Amino acid sequence: LPSSRFRFVSWHRLEQCDVTGDQLACPRVREPIEEELHLVEDVDVLLERGRSRRRRKEEGQRWEERLQENWENCLLNLSYQDLGDPYQLENFVRILRRLIRVEKLQLIDNSLINLSSVRLPCRMLNLHRNHLVYLHQLPKLPAVEHLCLSENAIASLGGLGSLGSSPLRSLNLTRNPVAFTQDYRVVFSCLPNLEVLDGIPKLPADALPFRIKAPETTRICNIL
Incomplete structure (x- = not known):
């Protein structure tokens, strides 16, 4: 006004x-x-x-x-909230807990750290550019199909199993430390319904069961 x-x-x-x-x-x-x-x-x-x-x-x-x-x-589009005061964060979480029928939710750039106490029935959730470090800090998402977690601080795939029972079809983890780890696309083995990871469709190699590679043997030679 x-x-x-x-x-x-x-x-x-x-x-x-x-x-x-x-x-x-x-x-x-x-x-x-x-x-x-x-x-x-x-x-x-x-x-x-x-x-x-x-x-x-x-x-x-x-x-x-x-x-x-x-x-x-x-x-709702609840992005770009200035949650610098505990009063604001408390009321923000209160609103999230009341979203019992929301289908699409934008929570971009809110400096969110932990939403594990919240249950969201949405089909699409955008958590781009927040401060999430672990996947178990995500809200409970029983019906999510499209999930964006780009530009957070997620460093491992621990806790990914909590999304295994959801109908998740596309996941975006770009610009997270975990996206630069070896065997990163093992995500497809953990999420049976996943079709797209970071904008790239599932490849034939992604359908193969994940196996821990044995260490390569090396030959040692002496140079005289």
Whole structure:
């Protein structure tokens, strides 16, 4: 909004606003304002003071806001979030946990480290340019078909088995350290439904069972 008065205001707190979450093209997890941080820190104190009437009113407002935040029906682009504050990260994860019917989800460049506590039913997930180090830090993805993990910091294929039961057809691990390791395309042996790796279709050699190569014998000669 053009006025700085509304810089940190959620859309559902604007008067006479009937916009719902599934109508937002690219929502942002906004920065916390000082009043909200103070409320979060002192919430226990407020409860102890027994302000039941105010609490009931706030609970009613939160329920109305929750109805407007119908993330369950969204096709979301949650990329480029500035998650520099724990308040923001907590609310971001809260939104992800409500995406029970999302099919396509963009989470590009969010500095995400661990999403293992989240379950996402999406068919397409883009986690390009985050800070993932291990594959077991991925969310639970029972229905994923297309997964992009390019430009993270994944150094090994450990934890790849968690995707073995998914219908994963294409995987992108470009610009991860693991992409430069030997026998990298053994990924196809671990993921039976995989058709494309890093934009390259499955090759005949990729269909062969993976075997650990025996060390090559060397001949030693003495030069006199």
